[in-house]
Amino acid sequence: MGGAGREGTGVPLMKQFRAIIFDIYQTLLEDGPGPPNAEARWQTLWKEKLKAVARLTLADFAVACDQAIAREHTSARELGIDYPEIYWPAVACEVLPELGRLPESELAEFLFQYAQIWHTIRLFPYAAELLSSLSKMEVLLGLASNCQPHTLRELDTALGSVGLPFSIFKPELCFFSFIHGFAKPNPHVFRSLFARLRKLRISPAETLMVGDRLDNDIDPARAQGFSAWQLTRLPMDKGQQSGDWNQLATYLNVAMVKSGQR
Template sequence: MDLISDLLSPLSAEPGGMTPHLPEFPNIKCLAFDLYGTLLISAAGGPSLDRESILRDLLASEQLPEAPLIPILHELIRDDQETSRQKDIEFPEVDILEIWERFFFRLSHPIPDLARFALQYELLTNPVWPMPGADTLPQHLPLALISNAQFYTPLLLEKLLPLPFEDDLTFFSYQHRQAKPGTFLFEKLAESLSARNISPSETLYIGNDHKKDVIPAQLIGFRSVLFAGDARSLRTSPDLPPPDAIITHLSQINDLLPNS
């Protein structure tokens, strides 16, 4: 069974109610993106799903404790993050497969195919679908990606949004055990771009979260664009320095690039 095809269905973006701010950036040599909430609609940002019921239905076992299971999962994630913080990692990322393995061990529950189980749970609790305009991004420039992600994120990309992201310009948090809003992944991207003779000021970074996307991008020297195309995932912070641009549809990226 193809879980991604079977469990996902089209989603619609909800207007974010913001006004575009579209200055021109004449010297851009790379387009970098966040993923969830920017290139992929994420229903996790909308009305809360009953994760407890979803998890129990997936486990389909009579041996489960009566106490809620989701708090156990959250506790395991917090413990893992705290262990990383003790190693001076300010914004740690977990490996969700390790978390699920500990979860089943805690419950003394038979361990299923972890990758399949984790993917199924993710698809049911965080449905995604390509953002309008994601399939028409400018492709005359190298495409980069920085995402708080897990092992299933590349699978979703391949299935839903097979864009030509450059391998050396793609950074997933689970692979480095560090997450946004930390600057680590942005620094790694800047290093890879430097090898291509592309400076941070020649890089346009687009994301839906002011704190997790705009600010770390600015700290590294990238030009920052707040994507305000879906109210569910839009995260604004008026008390923080403003982005260099605001777009409400991905097609507006072309308006930012006078030489495109």
Template sequence: MIKAVVFDVGETLIDETRIWSRWAERLGVSSFVLMGALGGMAALDRSHSDAFRLVRPGFDLGAEVAAWERDDPHGPRNEFDAGDLYPDVRDALAAIRAAGYQVIIAGNQPRRAYDALVAMDLPADSVHTSEGWGVAKPDPEFFAKVAAVAGREPAEILYVGDRLDNDVLPAAAAGMRTALLRRGPWGYLHAERPRAADADVIADDLHAILPALRGLT
């Protein structure tokens, strides 16, 4: 029986459209160009960093982030806030929690994302980031930490995310139940792949998670 529901962050809870648009401006290309490049990399199972290098050869992510912070220390840059939440997040998480499930947020995010998520005061029992843990998905240790903070057996956890490679497949390998969310570039692409059938649930939005939970044993 599922007792805890754990949510990824980017394109699960957070709409990254504004972040990618700011990156496009930073790189000197249109949003259309960068998002097209991102979609291409997603289809090829390549990193988003490869999209940056496609439009700016020799691109160094760490150096660019540091330079951006120096240039615009008080701007939003590549960060998110409550205005970037998908519209269904608060109500869906609140309903899941009210139904008696433990709600946890844990995704591949920098440490500063923890502060942003906590400031949103979401209906969640705890918030965790990969940088805070020192390990990132799809490393099995990430999912071991998920189970540890939940205080549950892996089979009692449903992990919800938008990707097969980072979310569904490694969470399932760790013994968890999984939900693949069809939103964001990776979500739509991955839902069409044969291994999407490995997910226990394929959902179009977060409101579909609670009804699906009732069907999982």
């Protein structure tokens, strides 16, 4: 990286940003609709993992889970917790007690396969190239995501498909809502990251938050003193701190490694 500067500033990236924290869904991972044969796949999942015929349709399971989640959210809000988060495996086991009898690894596999029924996942174009470049530089990478355990496997799988390890992200700079019981845009999310950065002697101003949503990612990060970049699907006009992955690379003054060059 050397002394290359950010476009138009002459400031080396390592002096400007010592840490970059990414959202996951719709930032690193593109979250699309599920396959058309969802109900058939649900029935197959039951037969393979639970050795039984599904006693709830896919739609009925979703409704029951939504009701359980609403109850948990209500209880948390009554305790003064804004933007509460659930632990998805516990909710699934409440709705389907059969799942609670599975070994932990088999439960995780069931829920991962279930997630693949209702959505499709892939890395955003050029995300791998920029992550590959950044992982070779003296900048710490982290994650801040409203997510569940299967999300981390989805990201690990997507990264692995392009030769990147999940370990490019520093555990101390990773916030996963399912672990803490609250989610973005709760100000405690970025306050927690603020405290962890201070331990590493990194200021919020030296940290860039990259996410797709103003309400969940950009505004809460800026409120805590972070810099922020709103990731968009399409290029944006110059002068705005937002744009697609190519514009983010230009903003950071980082040359992306192209496919086949890793």
